[in-house]
Amino acid sequence: MSTGLTVGETVATTTVHLDRTSLVRYAGASGDFNPIHFRDDIAQSVGLPGVLAHGMLTMGLAIQPVLEFLGTKGRVIDYGVRFTRPVLVDAIAGADVTTAVVVGAVMDDAVRFDLTVTFGGETVLGKAQVQVVFD
């Protein structure tokens, strides 16, 4: 089948606003209760500027525009990222995480989407790629 997609095409760009409640919600949902994700004093005691988002929360958020774009048409067969920079979530200002989804490769029945995930103008995930099959 033809996917109708062209390499280099941007299929979605979304921004998610995170606050401290987002991090507590993810901690409960995932079972990751590392206190650097909700306590500034502990984050600072290990040399961090403050509370950070869970890397797995950033990874989990970043694929959502791909899943929204797919609807019910395809399924993810591979999703990988490198964690390159932390997302610092200020107690008052929170943090805006933006994901741009670009078509990286088109095969017969599969597509690779490349994600550019940024916070404060810098990328926070490296080599963030999603492979999808249409079957």
Added chain:
Amino acid sequence: MSVNPDLVGREFPPVGPYLVGREKVREFARAVVATNPIYLDVAAARAAGHADVVAPPTFAVVVQELTLAQLLAEPDANIDFTRVVHGDQRFTFSRDIVAGDELTATLAVTSVKSLGGHSMVTSESVMTDSRGDHVVTATSTLVVRGDE
């Protein structure tokens, strides 16, 4: 002290079965701000051909964490949890995880490397369903920071 290189090739006892609950999937989907209704709404998931709500791809980390806890607790691993940073993560699927699945996960260490005083431990958590069929493999590299 660096991570014990003898961990390479070590396989841990299977964890599970982990019963994937519908409300747990929905709770996780809301936490990662899922918008596609197959992750939230049973009727939408069934209309798309699934037995129940579909777990967002990174849900597999919930089960993977249970296996990584075995590695971190291994007496001779020499991994100081307070120095662990997540380096990279990958999920490779044979099919989607759906509420009602009973997943069994088996962790194996595939590589231990040292670089600039840090150790990097890569492991694979292979998850199968109640029929023994492969569902997803979660691969992660943990970076254990050395003494500064």
